[in-house]
Amino acid sequence: MDNRSGFLKKKLAYIHINAAKDSTITKMKKIGFLSFGHWANHPDYATKTAGDVLQQSIELAVAAEEIGVDGAYFRVHHFARQLASPFPLLAAIGAKTSKIEVGTAVIDMRYENPMYMVEDAGAADLISGGRLQLGISRGSPEQAIDGWRYFGYELKDGETDEDMGRRKGLEFLDLLRGEGFARPNPNPMFPNPPGLLRLEPHSSGLRERIWWGSASDATAVWAAKAGMNLQSSTLKFDESGKPFHIQQAEQIRLYKKTWKEAGHEREPRISVSRSIFPIMNDRDKYYFGHEAARTDSFGYIEAGRRAVFGRSYVGTPDQLIEELAKDEAIQEADTILLTIPNTLGVEYNLHILSSIVKYVAPGLGWK
Template sequence: MTSRTLQLGFLTFVPNDGGPEGAGQSLHDGIRLFELAEELGYHSGWVRVRHFEPFLASPMTFLAAVSQRTERIRLGTGVIPARYEDPIRLAEDASTVDLLSGGRVELGLSAGIGQLAPILDPVFGVSERPFSAEAQHRIERLRAALAGETIAHSGTGFMSVPADTNLTLSPRSPGLADRVWYGPGSVASARRTGEQGLDLHVSTLNTEETGDPFDVRQAEQIRAYREAFAHSPFGERRSGRVAVGRIVIPVLNEADAEAHNGFITAYNARMHPDGRPHDRTLPMRFSPLHTGTPEQIIESLRADAALPEIDSLIITLPAPGGAEAHQRILRVIAEDIAPHLGWTPHR
């Protein structure tokens, strides 16, 4: 698989399935998923961030709760749409959770989903900058705050704010500035991520269509990132980290099939077998599913051209299926699949 020590993580939407117990139960189910993953030796757990959808919308609040129920597992956001975040407030929240967790936060960011801009822009009050430029502007402010740079000057001060003082982030968790990730979808954005000294978290979607297979193009993105990072000022003191998301669904019995066949059918129906969407106006390509028996999944992942380039394999859980089905996916992967890919549990 890889000459590096492979780390294993998972990503969840923390879905609210509309059941009788509602959203509160879904949050508790999400916390239990992190607890189980830690017991199984997963290195990291990540949460999707969605506004006005039946999924998690407040990642730092959720991860603060997870931090008090776990000890080792890394706590990641995969990813926060930076276009819709106040960078200083996010820096305050992320630093607070990092301090609560003992330095376990992995802060993943992205520009956001452009197709949602007509809905979200009026709600969150973005500026007149173009879509990606606004996100980049906010990410720069966030990183400056995390690094301890001056945010504002206190002027005459007031109450416990001292006069004539350069104000910096408070509370600040010093190590968090080196644990900021970006989720690109193209070679150009991956290269920019490396130049900026951010870690790389690529997902199950490429936002460019070049005619190449999904995994081949993503491997090119990773190589472009690593080259850019190595030649950046940041490359003098550390190596950039790469995490890759893959949808892995073991189907070993009728219960597994009942839980996941609906999702598998719907996912595949959106695209051609090579991952190109049926809507030819969309310049993107989706990752194939890795599903079947453990042996079939191992063979499928070993054939993935991007995986030899990575540090962390992130298991992207399907949104539907239910808490028990998601727990089973994590368990089967940890016990029957990941050890054959070079992974050893994190204890």
């Protein structure tokens, strides 16, 4: 009996220890930064020109990889002094780094030619060795009225611009399968492979690394059915009046449920964006201390569509750990994208990222 009792105690201890490990594992997150790539000829900006933003984005990605950040992500806006055409930048970062994920959050598909985009994305992914993580979407309200029309695109009969964005997104996703569709010329300049021709260069794993940026429950469900990963930002259409993180968590749970029902074979990835600023010194307090008491806000980003905007998290590392542990959407996601003030330069943004990686992430079990 004593031997058996000792065996059972050891077994229970083993189960307890491994259960604790499993609990920690479920909390682990990939941590990336998200840059909007602003520039302006402002005396306080380190990014006075587009060239400054592009060069500093590469420098920050290289430095972020060195301190253990998992991803370098960039927002795409047109007709604005912000980053636009993403693929030269993504390819350059891919060539300069070896581990960090390189991606977007998000590319506005209303402005894109899906076929040309497949070629650009395939090239950038191959240069990076398969580290591209492309967030695409219908996009947000832009600087120019129907700016996509200047790019040569028109709506089909009865189509909204949202419909067009989703249509192009599905076309892009389908083309990434790498299946042939173009009839070969019988007298080509170079010999063709047998059968119909596909777009080249083809990157075989990229299709599973496409994310859809969703601002509503309905588009999250749509993305799950289509087999795309999910990106949810720091704002969402208000669909219940509940706090932002709760609405976002409910959106993610609905996405997961739909994904499972759709029968996809792989596990999806889910990211949420957050503005997190540890107060480590007087400079941090000067820049962000005034945001510490702010809460979620409600407003309108489109006519007639009310949205909820998530709060910024500002405080000492201990305060951030306590507050972020209560964020339900973060618990549901596997990836956190940290919005950064890119105009403050590489050194300061690296300070922010390093403070989070060293002093906040471990306390939450993210790393």
